[in-house]
Structure formats: C-alpha cells, structure tokens
Amino acid sequence: MTDDVLNARLAEARDRINALPAEQRGPLLALVEETRQRHLELKKSFNRIHEAVDEWRLLMKYLIFDREATRRELDQLRKRLDGSEPS
Numbered sequence: 001m002t003d004d005v006l007n008a009r010l011a012e013a014r015d016r017i018n019a020l021p022a023e024q025r026g027p028l029l030a031l032v033e034e035t036r037q038r039h040l041e042l043k044k045s046f047n048r049i050h051e052a053v054d055e056w057r058l059l060m061k062y063l064i065f066d067r068e069a070t071r072r073e074l075d076q077l078r079k080r081l082d083g084s085e086p087s
Contacts, residue, residue, distance in 0.1 A: 010036055
C-alpha cells in the first residue's frame with residue numbers, strides 16, 4: 001500500500017468518524033492517529049534496514065576484495081620463497 005492510498009483511507013476513516021456522535025469519536029480518532037504513527041515508524045524502520053543491508057553489501061565487497069588481494073600477495077610471496085631457496 002502506498003503512502004497516498006494509506007493517507008486517503010485514513011482521511012476517509014476520519015470523515016466517517018467525524019460523522020459519529022461526539023462520545024464515539026475520541027477513541028476511534030485515537031486509533032486512526034495511532035495507525036498513522038505506526039505506519040511512519042514502520043517506514044522509518046524499513047529505511048534503516050535497507051540502509052543497513054546496503055552497508056553490509058558494501059562491507060562484503062570490501063572483505064572479498066581484501067581476501068583476494070591477500071591471497072594474491074601470499075601466492076607471490078610463496079613463489080619468491082620457492083625461487084630463492086636452493087633445491
């Protein structure tokens with residue numbers, strides 16, 4: 001559900017609630033507001049998760065690069081040692 005659809009539905013719910021008697025409006029309007037707040041919190045949480053996953057992917061790329069570079073360096077050192085030792 002997009003933000004626009006949610007906001008439209010919440011506005012429709014508010015309109016319907018406002019048509020009710022005053023004693024029934026309070027708790028229902030509170031529920032609508034709570035729903036809006038929770039949606040915002042979920043959206044923020046999802047954005048933080050998305051950023052964390054992106055950072056994790058980048059970190060994994062750096063680690064893989066570092067591992068491959070270390071492996072190449074180790075292979076080069078082994079070749080040097082093998083070549084300099086008397087057979």
